């Protein structure tokens with residue numbers, strides 16, 4: 305008989321179904337055995353009257369939590385069953401895979417009369433056995449949410465004539481800054497892992513694609529041990545032509561994020577509240593915008609925060625965190641666009657105005673940067689000069705060529721998908737990634 309998902313089986317009272325999944329819980333009493341079977345759609349109780357099935361004695365005695373089983377049985381309505389008032393009364397049970405005793409505790413287990421309390425394993429221990437950790441309801445929800453997130457953004461952009469591209473991750477020159485790049489052996493020379501698709505997004509503009517996006521891996525050789533940095537993450541990048549200013553880029557981003565959060569709330573708002581205790585807030589547009597120096601002045605006035613003078617060209621980590629409080633109190637908003645970063649803190653490819661101010665921004669959500677965006681410099685001579693000033697012109701020669709044979713004005717931004725997931729659900733980046741990569745972590 306064809307296997308059905310648990311969520312569908314629960315609706316088939318009176319019918320005989322086949323369900324397959326993990327043993328989520330196992331409870332044995334004198335006359336009864338209760339198995340909770342979990343698949344990716346839900347959980348169902350399998351109720352076994354031992355007297356009726358002496359032939360399963362051995363099978364049940366050897367069954368362990370997290371084993372994988374297949375069950376054929378009748379779906380029965382029973383008000384005493386906590387899980388949806390439905391159980392399955394099995395006529396066949398088979399064990400597909402027996403689980404050994406688990407090497408991690410995914411949750412703290414309270415003390416009983418016979419056993420001491422078991423502490424929850426640390427996130428690092430859990431990552432060692434991530435596939436087991438990922439079986440929890442919370443973790444599976446996290447990746448369902450991320451799927452909706454990326455899918456909503458993809459749909460939004462496809463509806464607006466964006467083309468999806470896939471750019472190389474093995475590249476000949478560092479795109480963001482030479483310092484944070486992983487070098488790899490490439491036959492008899494050196495290559496680098498892409499720090500962003502930046503150069504190729506812009507090549508697509510020079511190719512006349514007008515509007516593109518890409519979602520893919522991004523590598524950063526940063527020795528950071530924070531709750532929001534990783535050496536490999538998933539970027540969601542886009543670029544589009546014929547903009548009039550960076551404001552067009554910011555508008556595109558706020559509309560994209562608002563649409564995405566609306567979809568996430570619709571699909572999983574309730575479950576997120578239940579399992580993560582977080583409200584999904586669909587923002588209003590336009591998002592508030594503040595100049596970096598005005599933000600520093602406001603943080604000093606409101607909260608007495610004074611940043612070191614030499615760091616005021618960029619947003620300090622403390623200011624980034626405090627900006628959430630400020631955005632909420634001043635604008636009643638979770639997002640804050642910050643503009644007016646100093647030239648020496650921004651990449652050479654950002655366009656500058658007559659005063660030399662980079663035409664870019666960072667977007668801060670819940671006190672963490674999720675995006676950098678900008679209008680790009682598309683005029684070859686100026687771009688070349690800006691690259692020279694940063695001592696990069698030799699390395700980026702191939703990139704500068706993109707602007708010699710006609711290129712529309714354009715801009716774009718890059719979003720960190722893992723950071724968004726982490727902020728949405730209020731967990732650390734290690735918890736939010738399928739498999740975290742950091743300075744000390746290359747396995748599993």
Ligand code: AMO
Nearest residue numbers: 500502533534537674675676677716717718719720
């Ligand atoms: P930026 O370097 O700001 O911009 O990166 C874009 C976004 O990627 C995420 N991010 C990270 N996430 C986790 N760990 C990290 N180490 C990490 N570093 C960055 C953040 C960040 O905002 N080319 C530009 C984008 C553009 O201008 O289009 C760029 O890469 O969410």
